[in-house]
Amino acid sequence: MIRTWILLLGTMAAASAAFAQAPAAPAKQAAPKAAAPKAPASKPEEFRDCDICPPMVVVLPGSFDMGSPASEKGRSSNEGPVHKVDIAYRYAVGKHEVTFAEWDACVADGGCRQYKARDHGLGRGNKPVIDVTWIHAKAYTIWLSGKTGKEYRLLSEAEWEYAARAGTKTPYWWGPAANHEYSNYGKDKCCGSEVRGRDQWEMTAPVGSFPPNAFGIHDMLGNVWEWVEDCWQETYDVTPRDGAPTKDGNCNVRVMRGGAWSSMPVKLRVAHHDAYPPDDRGEFIGFRIARSMN
């Protein structure tokens, strides 16, 4: 936990420095109607493989530009170069972050390394599970695969960004600026949580409290950070272009995506990524699962 805080404070300081160079955010963040995100053209296909299995949303094949352009405010060089990724297969993504109820069901069923994740007073039930390591997240997918006979796993970083963008190219899936109508996150400037507009939570919000993106997926940005499969690379120069996870580079850390309830807007951007040791955990860190569809 201490290490988590040190890491977070370090990255918060770096992000704060970057943010300090950016123009001040507007005092009111209500998105103009013209910038409101589009509703899905058709209802996304959803399924659930068992009563205690998380609801899943099917993502269709497609291509997208991964990363952020040099012109994006607050971005880091590790978000480039922008490169085209072709995902030629269908896959399923958790409609929500994995919840405490889902985690506790896994433990009760004999899985998840019998690790009773603590909620640190943030709440259980339909709140996202926290205090779980990358190793714990993998354990959940192993249990779920055994229970269902399906291939559950973590998302690759590319799959995560494709699903989070949902066809958009803006810094956030809903538009150019952070907005508490669409996400649970922190203050505009360092540090701490924020309550504004639809975002009425100091800490974690129940999953699905905010509108879904155009792929029908909730809370990709904010609420809790989400572990993905990949090892860390300092740039995207050598990373896979087909949706596969990065398996080389620095595997002493694993990638996390999407920012959390405590994050500043700069870390909430869809292209932002960070990495932490796979045995690290904290009140900001949860995960989302994927399922292969073959």
Ligand SMILES: [Ca+2]
């Ligand atoms: Ca909040």
Ligand SMILES: [Ca+2]
């Ligand atoms: Ca999230």
